[in-house]
Structures are given as C-alpha cells and as structure tokens.
Amino acid sequence: xxxxxxxxxxxxxxxxxxxxxxxxxxxxxxxxxxxxxxxxxxxxxxxxxxxxxxxxxxxxxxxxxxxxxxxxxxxxxxxxxxxxxxxxxxxxxxxxxxxxxxxxxxxxxxxxxxxxxxxxxxxxxxxxxxxxxx
Numbered sequence: 001x002x003x004x005x006x007x008x009x010x011x012x013x014x015x016x017x018x019x020x021x022x023x024x025x026x027x028x029x030x031x032x033x034x035x036x037x038x039x040x041x042x043x044x045x046x047x048x049x050x051x052x053x054x055x056x057x058x059x060x061x062x063x064x065x066x067x068x069x070x071x072x073x074x075x076x077x078x079x080x081x082x083x084x085x086x087x088x089x090x091x092x093x094x095x096x097x098x099x100x101x102x103x104x105x106x107x108x109x110x111x112x113x114x115x116x117x118x119x120x121x122x123x124x125x126x127x128x129x130x131x132x133x134x
Contacts, residue, residue, distance in 0.1 A: 001108050002108065003108050003109070003110040003113060004108060004109065004110060005109075005110045005111060006024075006109060006111075007019070007020060007021045007023070007024040007111075008024075009024070009027070009107045009109040009112060010107065011027055011031075011104045011107055011112065012100060012103055012104055024109075024111055027111075027112065027115075028111050028112060028114070028115035029115070031101060031104050031112055031115040031116050031119060032115040032116070032118055032119035032122070033119065034097055034100060034101050034104075034119065035101055035115070035116045035117075035118075035119025035120040035122075035123055036119045036120075036122055036123035036126070037097060037123070038094060038097045038098055038101060038119075038120065038123065039119075039120055039123025039124045039127055040123055040126075040127045041090055041093055041094045041097065042094060043127040043128065043130065043131050044090055045087055045090045045091065045094065046131055047130075047131060048083055048086055048087045048090065049083075049087065051083055052080055052083035052084060052087065055079040055080040055083060056080055101116050101119075104116065
C-alpha cells in the first residue's frame, strides 16, 4: 500500500465516509485537533507526574520506620492516590486518541496523514511551554 492524495476516504467508521473536498478538509481538521489533544494530554500527564512526586513524603526512610497503622494515613497519601487516579484516566484517554489517529492514518490518505503530523507538531509547540509553568 502507498499513500495517495484524494478527497475520498472512509475513516474509523463506516458513517465517516468522505466524498467531497469540503468533507476532506473537515476530516483533516478533526484529525488535526485530535492530534493536538493527544499532545496536550501527554503534557498534562507529565504535569500530574510532577505534582504526584511532590505529594510523596519527603523522607521514605522515616516512613518505612513508622508503625504499620501509622503508615499511609497522612494527607500526602490521599493526595498522591488522587494524582495516580487522574494519571490513569489521562492515560486511557491518551491511548484511545492515539489509536484513533493511528487508524485514521492507516486509511493511507496523504491529507489525513499530513493533518495528523501538523496537529501533533502544533500541539507540542503550543503545549510544551506550559510544562515549565505547571
């Protein structure tokens, strides 16, 4: 198989069937936005990881010396767990979006492929500077 430039394609589902240039432009825009959202979620996971690491206790050696009933009852433990659940949900959404974009690219339509690449590039360019502020 090879990439081709065309204004017709079937993307992801049978009901997403493109037959006009306008439909192709809209489909490329949707794939572009999905790729940007993928990059934003990827950076959001990195910010959550930074915050989760800050929520961990300062000294793990002191924590390991604590009595079993005292361990895990501090406020940091609950906050860390919330960050972990949030990261897990972000991961699920990221995987779903990633597979959707990948399957759209596997239509071998060059316009869709370019939309995915441009969306990923723009998403990284826009969201990466926010990582330092998080």
